[in-house]
Amino acid sequence: MAKVFSSNLGYPRIGEQREWKRALEKFWSGKISEKELLEETKAIRLEGLRKQKEKGIDLIPVGDFSLYDHVLDTSVTFGVIPKRFQEDDTRTQLETYFAIARGTHDAVASEMTKWFNTNYHYIVPEFNESKPSLKENRPLSFYKEAKEELGIEGKPVLLGPITFIKLGKGYEDKEFPSIVQEFLPLYIQVIKELKEAGVKWIQIDEPIFSTALTQEDLEQAEYVYETFAKEIPEINIIIQTYFESVDSYETIVNLPATAIGLDFVHGNSLDLLSKHGFPKDKILAAGVIDGRNVWRQNLNHQFGLLESIGNIVDKERIIVQASSSLIHVPVTTESEKTLDPVIKDALSFADEKLDEIALLAKGFGSGKEAILLEIEESVNAIEALNHSDYRKQTDANPAGSLNTDRKLPFKERISIQKEQLQLPLLPTTTIGSLPQTAEVRRERLKWRKGDITDQTYEEYIQSEIKKWIDIQEEIGLDVLVHGEFERTDMVEYFGEKLDGFLVTKFGWVQSYGSRCVRPPVIFGDVSFDKPMTVKESVYAQKLTEKKVKGMLTGPVTILNWSFVRDDISRFDVLDQIAAVLRLEIEELEKNGIKIIQVDEPALREGLPLKVEKWNQYLQRAVNAFKLATASVQNSTQIHTHMCYSDFQDIFEAISALDADVISIETSRSHGELISTFEENTYDKEIGLGVYDIHSPRVPSKEEIKANVNRALQTIPVSQYWINPDCGLKTRQEAETIAALKNMVAAAKEIREVQLIGVQSK
Template sequence: MTTSIIGFPRIGENRELKFNTEKYWRHQLTAEQLQQAAHDLRVKHWQLIKEAGIDGIPSNDFSFFDTTLDTATLFNVVPAAVKTLDLSSLDRYFALARGYQGDHGDIKALPMKKWYNTNYHYLVPQFTATTRVKLVGTKIFDEYQEARDAGIQTRPVIVGPFTFLSLSEFHDCQPADFVTDLVAAYQAVFAKLAAQGAEWIQLDEPELVKDVTGKRRELFTAIYDQLLAAKSGLKVLVQTYFGDVRDVYTDLIHLPIEGLGLDFHEGRQTAQLVQSGFPADKTLFAGVVNGKNIWRNHYAQTLALFKTLPVQHLVISTSCSLLHVPFTVANEDFPDQVKQHFAFATEKLGELTDLQASLTDPATPALARNQALFAQPRVQPNPQVHDRIAKLTADSFVRHPALAQRAQIQQAEFHLPLLPTTTIGSFPQTREVKRTRARFRKHEISQADYDHFIGEHIKEWLKWQEDIGLDVLVHGEFERNDMVEYFGQHLDGYLFSQNGWVQSYGTRGVKPPIIWGDVARKRPITVKWSTFAQRQTTKLVKGMLTGPVTILNWSFPREDISQRESTIQIALAIQDEVLDLERNGIKIIQIDEAALREKLPLRQSDWYSEYLDWAVPAFRLVHSQVKPETQIHTHMCYSEFTDIIPAIQDLDADVISFEASRSNLEILDALQKEHFQLQVGPGVYDIHSPRIPSVAEITTTIHQILEKVPEQKVWINPDCGLKTRGITEAKASVEHLTAAAQAVRAELTAKGD
């Protein structure tokens, strides 16, 4: 029995990759300096993993932005417009990831979507009829050689061909058109790695845990029948995660591969599948250490599972890549009685070796310590929270009157123009804002000085919004560090790490809070600054909240109670905040559910029974008690919504804004097909790119929206908050948005006259 991991956090213990990459973007580092920093980071991580006693060490799980994008560039799946940019290969890569606007051209970034049921995002490869798939890159070979030069034998990792095709978009072509060339390109990778001395290759195929039937199953078998005909002597590990492979388990165990990686944490049927039979000539890479949460593994339960598996060759592994958890608990200042319950990425390496030792020697001290940890209850329940939940009725989740009647009441109340303009909520979090917030947290400035600073920022940005003619304003959220962490800090039941950063996309990191116990609101959270902002203007200012499902999904959840129960607790806490805002004169309240789809089961048959049947009512619980004239907005960002339109409508908000710019407004067709009733604000430009859209570009987008959605139901807004953008680009883009909306509004008014 040996140990392995699927992948490791790439951003670094102290987010070195983020800071160095952003310095490169600001021209404060050369390309050579950035590449050297990345090399040093990779070697450091390989050595750490080796010294922890892990036998199977991956390489090529590192990326400057995203491994799916790395795979696309490796195989020449790059738009022609980017190939012809007179830029270095590194800068063309970043142009694909972030967009490019400069002397050499104007390129939009690739579409970006959520990576399965996580808060990580991937870049969507684009195939056209002129795409010529072939091996053109060297990254996977270069990084394998780096490890060899450091004295470490690694297992190169790459997104598998079935997943790669499944995650891509095809324009005037289809996946089957590229199977032969893609297989040849993968086989070329096999041959070159074998020549370098590699023993294994890991093909990541998380797509296999989704519904794989009919033509999808035919595509999978067609790819692997051809691919495995020439392995060049490499041992092949097909690695899956985020669920079980019930549709193709029989196909997988009969493939001529040497290893199969299965998820025993999220894979509800994984144990049952393996217990039905596993080939003696294959190695099972058993994903038993949870790669997506920070709680300690319960060794006794895991060891009991191993005893039920009829497997001759076993590798103890993680359920998925460790990039989804922070780097190390060692950098945290939790009390020991708290810290002992946590295992971040580095500590999970130790859990793997503990399990390995405990399998051969049940008397190991590590097993005894773990048994003692789980022998005592971790937290005491909050009786007030449980009593409140027990008193909920069916009507607690229903808002009155119905949507259409509310829309009439709200229009009479607000008198908003056609195509009302707004932003999603946050404005740029400058260094000055972050520094001042940090100084206040460290008690270096007084409450009065801090309040003055925040108040002046709010007034400055309110005036700018008024000056450019926005219709519904926001206060900018300058007092908030993160849309989930900020709320968690005002709720009982939450803990917060100091350095628990996890990559979300590119150099963007998030620091998910930890749900430690029962959740309840301690005091009003947003009322102070929302009401302050509303007093500064005669225009409407939105109250800005984060919804219960997103708070849960962007936290590290408890494992001792159900996610449904945790979410209802959070929903009641946010309901208290909604009603306080309403009582204090806030007439439009936005409750963001950016992550609603994130935890949607990957199998469609499980969507309602395992998730939507409680997630949607939890959102309704938050706003069910407000008055008809209070307008409830919600926002959803980078994800795929077209297949859950009925559930989104069932949220019963009044207005929904969502990402649409990077997905070419595809969701509008689904809204039209489903006769969507809510007012909608499809994002008219991409805030995750630094490029500034022109007035003409946004005008064209608005006209495209109006071809699909009645003008009376359309709001005009960016596709997400602006906290990550610089002031210059944020202001210019929103000014262009406002000008475009006003121009189209004038056109519509003229037609009406």
């Protein structure tokens, strides 16, 4: 029997119970030293490597671990450090690293955006300010550590040069080939040093190959990998793609490398393989285990997939692995002690996926009979859930007979809203969440443990709401929020309230920096139990004469930020979510809430990597949002919020949502987004984030005024709202109050100038 190798592409960084997050935040708050941070995170990293070794993974990734973001790691490795962070020579290298990601009191953090179509965020490289140079061979350090500490002959992971450069910005004044030329010698040096240290396999991640590439991109890819093959022979390079099948299949699979990694879970890689074949001199690293969802795989089906691949590629030239890095799933189901066994047995987190990979590699090499028992167990676990009461297999679409159009068009209803709301020119507001202090989290934990009663907890939440209503009134905001102190997370909260969802105890994944989220698991039909947000919103509204926004997470974001059942269409699940949110919105309106914000930060994130799939996705996404919001009265104002990421791609869809007001996260790339409005006409009201909430720095009044005035050159003042970039949950109270005071002061000064201008005409 042939030996079939198993491989992993990347392992969660955060630890089983977010030990990584706690270590980072202790360091940032000055509670531990840099040395202690590195010691604590090393222990987490080694534990992940140890588990992969024990589970029998042959090719274990090293260098995939990060203290913030692997793209930022690559930038710092190659000296891509913006000049605004080079001026303070008192910082350590690590302090500079975190400054780029988080900003400082006098320097804005680098832009952060979504990693392809995931909820992971990366720090965008800035190429225009410094000539790259190799500062540290990080993959080499991690390779040596794994070998010396655990006896692991690791597989160093590098972010490939084509992907790294294409994800960056600031090289517009250069030709793409010229910047490739700048980085190519640095990559060669890294790989040469790895080879000299005894490295056998290197994984070079090129997920950009799963997107539409220009002819120039493809030519540069050929040039880069031909140069690698010439300059560094006799080292096994895996060119790794993921998240979709590759468009330019024949070019990519023929790049000079030992192996090509393809995703056989998402896209049509098997069809491409069947049509075009695979080079006889290469190894195929086949991603047959889903690296992005949490459901246990039907090993009988996945074994059949491997057999289909094996009919085209010789078995001894196949590596079995996941479809992507496992950083997109939680660490282990072993920590979930309270789940119903019917559901738990059908789940598979990172550790369980490693077991699935190792089993398939064993069975594919030794024969299916070697894993028949495990195959049967997987099939039985999935069937048990599918035939349980949790999955009713309803055929009726709950959205089928519901209208998706507002009663009046925007131009008519906005006049009604302005008359009722009586807001000033350039109204100020926040996005929704307000700072959740350690005390808030402690009280919630005590309530969850049963240490305090429901009434005591509710009274505490009300005291926080009242405190912040008073603060917002004192600051002078025009439209207030209740602060969301009762919510752990904008999606998890609804997962706890809706039927068909479950929330795990330790199912955390990294979103950005130390920010971890716990995506709910949609395991059955979604239905409405009782109002979820009305009580807190109504309480807040009773405390003030100003309008308080009702706050909901939109259907597309709930879908995209959850782990979704895989036995029915995602679009059917989306409509189920939209239908229940419609009921919640109607309850808010009945209870006197006249402004309702339905956040869709993940709308752009869910856009498929293949352009030909965009139309269907956007049509269904827009329809779901309208399904949730269309039943309100004309006088009720619907807001939505979105995170910035290539807004140009979805401009028409944004308008089609028919929200009365949209706010967009944009401060780190303010001018770039505004240029979109110079090229397109947007006829509804809009707030472009005027300062970055992901950074602890407090923006000055003048900085905010500059951002607003820049936008007003393009967007009519009558349509413009002034707000922060995003929710303020993760910020400290003092910095939040200071920033909002500056924002309101800036708005008042600009408002006065605008009103004088109107009066003088």
